[in-house]
Amino acid sequence: MITLGSQGKNTFLEDVNxxxxxxxxxxxxxxxxxxxxxxxxxxDFPPREIMQMIKLGLRNESYMANSHWFCLTCSACSxxxxxxxxxxxxxxxxxxxxxxxxxxxxSKKVKEIRKFHEIFLxxxxxxxxxxxxxxxxxxxxxxxxxxxxxxxxPKALLKGKIPLGVKPLKSAxxxxxxxxxxxxLEKNK
Amino acid sequence: MARVGVFxxxxxxxIADYVDVPQVVEEVKRIKEVKYAxxxxxxxxxxxxxxxxxxxxxxxxxxxxxxxxxxxxxxxxFRKALSDAGMNPYLLEVANIREHSSWVHQKDKKAATEKAMxxxxxxxxxxxxxxxxHEISVPVTKRALVIGGGIAGIQAALxxxxxxxxxxxxxxxxxxxxxxxxxxxxxxxxxxxxxxxxPKMVDVASHPYIELIPYAEVLELQGFVGNYKVKIKKKASYxxxxxxxxxxxxxxxxxxxxxxxxNMGIDKRKAIYxxxxxxxxxxxxxDAEHCTMLTKGKCxxxxxxxxxxxxxxxxxxxIIEREVGAVVVATGYDMWDPTPYEEYGVGRFKDIITSxxxxxxxxxxxxxxxxxxxxxxxxxxxxxxxxxxxxSRDEAKGxxxxxxxxxxxxxxxxxxxxxxxxxxxAYVFYMDIRAAGKGYEEFVKKAQVDTGTTYLRGRVSKIYKxxxxxxxxxxDAQIGQVVEVEADLVVLAxxxxxxxxxxxLARLLGxxxxxxxYLSEAHPKLRPVETAKAGIFLAGCTQAPKDIPETVSQAxxxxxxxxxxxxxxxxxxxxxxxxxxxxYCSGCQNCVKVCPYGAxxxxxxxxxxxxxxxxxVAKINEGVCQGCxxxxxxxxxxxxxxxxxxxxxxxxxxxSI
Numbered sequence: 001m002i003t004l005g006s007q008g009k010n011t012f013l014e015d016v017n018x019x020x021x022x023x024x025x026x027x028x029x030x031x032x033x034x035x036x037x038x039x040x041x042x043x044d045f046p047p048r049e050i051m052q053m054i055k056l057g058l059r060n061e062s063y064m065a066n067s068h069w070f071c072l073t074c075s076a077c078s079x080x081x082x083x084x085x086x087x088x089x090x091x092x093x094x095x096x097x098x099x100x101x102x103x104x105x106x107s108k109k110v111k112e113i114r115k116f117h118e119i120f121l122x123x124x125x126x127x128x129x130x131x132x133x134x135x136x137x138x139x140x141x142x143x144x145x146x147x148x149x150x151x152x153x154p155k156a157l158l159k160g161k162i163p164l165g166v167k168p169l170k171s172a173x174x175x176x177x178x179x180x181x182x183x184x185l186e187k188n189k
Numbered sequence: 190m191a192r193v194g195v196f197x198x199x200x201x202x203x204i205a206d207y208v209d210v211p212q213v214v215e216e217v218k219r220i221k222e223v224k225y226a227x228x229x230x231x232x233x234x235x236x237x238x239x240x241x242x243x244x245x246x247x248x249x250x251x252x253x254x255x256x257x258x259x260x261x262x263x264x265x266x267f268r269k270a271l272s273d274a275g276m277n278p279y280l281l282e283v284a285n286i287r288e289h290s291s292w293v294h295q296k297d298k299k300a301a302t303e304k305a306m307x308x309x310x311x312x313x314x315x316x317x318x319x320x321x322x323h324e325i326s327v328p329v330t331k332r333a334l335v336i337g338g339g340i341a342g343i344q345a346a347l348x349x350x351x352x353x354x355x356x357x358x359x360x361x362x363x364x365x366x367x368x369x370x371x372x373x374x375x376x377x378x379x380x381x382x383x384x385x386x387x388p389k390m391v392d393v394a395s396h397p398y399i400e401l402i403p404y405a406e407v408l409e410l411q412g413f414v415g416n417y418k419v420k421i422k423k424k425a426s427y428x429x430x431x432x433x434x435x436x437x438x439x440x441x442x443x444x445x446x447x448x449x450x451x452n453m454g455i456d457k458r459k460a461i462y463x464x465x466x467x468x469x470x471x472x473x474x475x476d477a478e479h480c481t482m483l484t485k486g487k488c489x490x491x492x493x494x495x496x497x498x499x500x501x502x503x504x505x506x507x508i509i510e511r512e513v514g515a516v517v518v519a520t521g522y523d524m525w526d527p528t529p530y531e532e533y534g535v536g537r538f539k540d541i542i543t544s545x546x547x548x549x550x551x552x553x554x555x556x557x558x559x560x561x562x563x564x565x566x567x568x569x570x571x572x573x574x575x576x577x578x579x580x581s582r583d584e585a586k587g588x589x590x591x592x593x594x595x596x597x598x599x600x601x602x603x604x605x606x607x608x609x610x611x612x613x614x615a616y617v618f619y620m621d622i623r624a625a626g627k628g629y630e631e632f633v634k635k636a637q638v639d640t641g642t643t644y645l646r647g648r649v650s651k652i653y654k655x656x657x658x659x660x661x662x663x664x665d666a667q668i669g670q671v672v673e674v675e676a677d678l679v680v681l682a683x684x685x686x687x688x689x690x691x692x693x694l695a696r697l698l699g700x701x702x703x704x705x706x707y708l709s710e711a712h713p714k715l716r717p718v719e720t721a722k723a724g725i726f727l728a729g730c731t732q733a734p735k736d737i738p739e740t741v742s743q744a745x746x747x748x749x750x751x752x753x754x755x756x757x758x759x760x761x762x763x764x765x766x767x768x769x770x771x772x773y774c775s776g777c778q779n780c781v782k783v784c785p786y787g788a789x790x791x792x793x794x795x796x797x798x799x800x801x802x803x804x805x806v807a808k809i810n811e812g813v814c815q816g817c818x819x820x821x822x823x824x825x826x827x828x829x830x831x832x833x834x835x836x837x838x839x840x841x842x843x844x845s846i
Contacts, residue, residue, distance in 0.1 A: 002665075004616065004643070005572040005675035025638045029646075029667050045668070052667040055643060 002058065010057035019093035026083040027051040033077035033087055042109075043067040047077055047087050050094065063103035068095040069110045112143050125179045128172030132162050191317040194225040194250040195309060196241055198232035198257035200287055205230075207291040209302045213256065216306045220313055224248050233263045238270040245274040252316035256284040256309050279322035279764065279833060284312035307846050314845035318837040322764040327812040329415035330514040331755045332357065336407055336694070339367020340737060341519035341729025341744045343389050348748030349517075350398035354755055357511050358393065359421055360403045364468035365390055367521050371451060371545060373552035373559075375737060376601040377632035383467060383554070390469040400511075404474055408508065410698050413788070413813035414724030415514045415760050425504040427475035427483070428461070433499035435463070435471045439491035447479045449556070453546040455564075456556035461491050461500075466554065475500075515724045515751045516698065518708060519744065520691060522730035525580040525587060525684035532651045533576070533681070539565040540659055541652065541679045544575075544598060551605045560609055563678055566657070570613065570677035573606055574661045575599045576649050577619045580684030587684055588705060593734040595682040596623045600633050602680060603642040615642045616674050618649050618663045626736070645672060652679060685734040699787055700725055707733050718746045722786070726750050765816035765833040767809050773828035776805035780820035780829060788813035789820060 017023055027048070034046040045053065045065045053062045071091040078087045098104060104114075119138050123130050140148050156162045169175070195217045199205035210228045218226045225248045229237050232255060244250060253276070255267050260283040268278035286305040294301035331354055335346045338360030346356045358365070369375075370390075372382035393399055402421060409420040428439075445460035458464075460480040463473045475483065475491070482488040482502055492500040524545050527535045535541055540563050542550075549555040550562065563570055577595050580587030596619070603615035615636075622644070624630045636642045647664035654660070661674045687706030688694075695702040700720040701709040708731050711719040718726050728744040729735065735743070754760065771794055781789045792808035795801065807829075809820075821829045830836065 001662075002670055002672040003675065004672055005574075005614070010641075023638065025641060028634075028637065049668045052665065056645075056665070056668075056672070 002056065002061075004056060007057060010055075012057045012059040012062070013054055015097055016054050016090060016093045019096060020086060020089040022086040022090050022093075024051055024054045024085070024090060026085050027055070028083060030082060032080050032082065036076045036080050037071075038074065038076065039070045039072060043070050047071075047091070051085075051087075051090070054090070054094070060103060062094055063098040063101065064105050065094075066105050066107060066110050067091065068098065069105065069113045071095075115139065115142050125176055126168075126172075127166050128169030128175045129166070131166035133164060134166070136162075191222045192224045192249055192251045193220070193222045193254060193313050193316055194241070194244050194248060194252075195223055195227075195254045195256065195313060196232055196237075196244075197226070197228045197286075197309070198237070198255065199228065199230045200232075200258060200291075201230065204257070204287050204291045204305075207295050207298050207301045208286060208305045209298065212302055213286075213305050213309060217254075217309050217313060220310065222317055223313060225250060232257050233266055238266070238273075241267065241270045242274040245271070245276050250276075252280040252282065252319050254282045254284055254309065254312040254316050256286045256305065256312065258287040259283075259285045259289075277321040277323075280316070280319050282312040282316040282319065284308040310845045311842040314841040315838045318835065318841050320832075320835070322832055325762040325764050325766065325811050326759040327413075327415050327762055328759050329755055329757070330417070330512045331355070332511070332513045333515045333517060333751045333755075334359065334407075334417070334419055334511065334513040335517045335519060337367070337519035337521055337729075337731070338362075338365030338393070338401075338403070339519060339521045339729065340369040340386060340389075341521065341731075341740045342367070342517070343386075343393055344741045344744035345517045345519060345728050345747045345751075346399055347389065347392055347396065348745050349751050350396045352748070352752045353398060354752065356396075356399045357419075357421075357513060358399055358401050359405050359407055360401070361406050362464060363404050363426070363462075363472075363474040364464045364470070365393060365401065365403065366465075366467075366469065368545075369737065370465060370467070371453075371548060371552075373548055373555070374601065374605060376597045377626070377628040379601070379604070387467045387469075390467070394469045401470070402509075403470060407694070407697065410516065413786075413810060414722075415754070416812060417513050417516060417724065419511050419513055419516075421509050421511065423507040423509060425477065425506050426472075427477070427480075427501055427504045428473055429499040429501055429504075430470060430472045432497045433472045433495075434497055435473070436496070437473075438494045438496070439500065440473055442490050442494045444488065444490065445479055445481055447476060452549045452556040453543070455546060455549060515726065515754050517726045517728055517744075517747045517751065518694070518698065518700075518720075518731055519728040519747075520688045520694060520708075520731040522685045522734065523688050525592075525686040527579050527681050527683050529586040530579060530681070533579075533649065533679070534652050534654070534659075535681070538652065538654060538659060538679075539563075540570075540677065541681065543681050543683045544595070544602065545683075547602055547680045548598075551602070551609055561606065561678065568677070569610055571610070572674065572676050573603075573613060573615050573678045573680060574649075574659075574674050574676040575602060575615060575617045575680045575682060576661070577617065577682045578648065578684075579681040580686070581682075582620065588686065590705070590734070591623065592685040593623070594685060594736045596621075597626070597629055597632065597736065599680075599682045600624075600636045600642075603636050604640050607640045607642075615640070616661075616676070617642055617644050618647055618661070619644055620646070620648060626738070645674075685730060688731065691731065698722070698725060707731065718743060718750055724754060760812075762812070763816065765831065766811050766814040767816070767818070767820050767829050767831050769807050769809055770828045770830070771806050773826045774806040775826050775828070776807070777825065778805075778807065779823045779825070780807050783819045783823045785817065785819065786813050786815050788815070 031048045034040045034048050040046040045067050068091040073088040214226045214228050225244050271278045290301050290304045333349050333356050335342045335358045346358045350356045369386050375382050405423045408422050411418045439461045440459045443459035443461045446457040448454035449456050449458040451464045461473050461475045477483045550557045553559040581592040624633045646666040649663040652661050659676045661676050665672045691706045700722050710717045711721050726747040728747045729740040788810045791805050793803040796804050818831050821831050
């Protein structure tokens, strides 16, 4: 059961609104986002419910939801939202706040998604672009699922979808510097 | 010898596709009285009517049969065609071969054609016995009675009076203004109710065409449209309004304190009082139930302090009579009593109030000077829970219907709360948000987005006390979880219910009311302002719950209806009314009992020619009779005939088939 009215001001709503630039109060719970979202069926709380939870100030419950990890930020929801709310920005804000405040959903699925994000970013940092083969290999090793999606490999290889080598971008060094600046800024915050 | 003309209509394909029209024409031509018969594609069109006009003149016809659609559709059209040709319009007979034949027998053309022939034969037979009839003229008393002095009654009275028609406005309480005078601000524009209402109230009092009778009730209504006689009881106010200056010395000195109805009993008024400072008329009345002078004969202070000597303890109720031609009923509504909601702790917890109580609290002229307070300890509430649909849409404890205004006034309340207490938070438990109206949805958005009102979708299941807080438990269906809100104050959006006196009023006016007690309109869509009784109209919530804009629209519509009724010096009426043959009437009065319109009364006539002894017979008031024929059917001595449907006409019809 959720108790409301005792915690005073809804600081969670204010945090999310500030971080996302959206106004969650605009949401009138029509659910068009949920039926638009390609991954809403995998979320434990679909976007509409997350919006309501933010409105009610349910900080922990929102952080622990897996929804903001599943969100692809494809923006199909915000494209169709009748109140023109930037829902992916809201999802991202919740994700960032959850990481900042160390409330991480530790389910297997979320762990895998986070690993995927980390590996992807490390690829960009190293090569300035994605290196699909290495990315897949690293992901399968780190998630301890060596043969995941292996049956797709021959077809993808033949079609040239998975190049065997990678040619780093000319600007790879500049991109690396961007990472370093971002990391420094994050630390000094 | 009758000369009948028959005109059979194709109605495009409506009739012609299923009825063999030329065959019908051939068949009716065989009737010897039929001197002319013709078919046409659209008889109601101008050339079609021309056909009728020409045939009347050329063939010297004495009665006309049009075989076409229902007489409800075009009887008037064809009657006019007869008039235009110089023929009495009531010599027309309509055979309904569309609704009664072609439309209902689409699968059997032969039978449809045969039935159409039968219908035509019957109409021809009836028309032979048709007589010339003439419209009845009824004199009109050009004065209107308006019952109820809320915004509906005020608007209706002003609009009628502005058309220079005298109005008698009867209000049961000491001041006009009604429920609207109790409101603080109005949705969705948030303009102050007093600011827009009180000028109208003053207009009523000063209007040369309005006779305002406050503190009065309608006792009796007799007569018929255009000619009603009304008896009004002026309740004893114990104050002579002519000499009273409204100075206020009496109520300042009065020692008796009584819960103040205007402020929903939150504070006290005196036994001699004006309901509120802006009251119209601004004259006090003595509450006879509580005044110690009137109950025990002790006190008399008000009389001592009244310099003009306006106090009169001997005053009695007075019954006055007025003649009016039309009546507008605008008795408003009652707030539903939420006592059955035991699970909410209504009556047990002081900090649960109704919406009208909240309205008085946030009102600048209210008992708390516009700042809401907890009734238990007088503290300013921070968390306020509003519960919608209390009584509405609840078949078990309340009423089935939606009260229509609660969604919007609750939205308004959350905004007003925020205006008065900046650090407050409003929670609304709702089932639906019904915001259909100009600017309404935008108003709800304003509350949700700008004010930050939290809407929780679900009915509250229970309220319990925890310390000095009230815990309000309900589901938030949007996230599928049970929520509890810690509230300082709970406001119940109680339903709108029909005034409890409505059934009695309906009986005395001779109009009908529904199972809830709302007065019934003549047709829910096309005659929403009229009642089934001619000359009586409905305005405002007495017909069904509605908000102020709708109420005002309906009141103005009533005024238009009244003005229309009074447009001529006399009213025209169809001559299809019953007549009584005194020779046959035995005076049994069965007809008096069955007449649904109260059109039949008894009369005394001499027993024989020149005799002084009298006997009772029935007498029909042509102005009231609607020609339903109930009296004709019940009359055992066959003394009653209904013009246009006389015995020879009906017998002719039966014999013809």
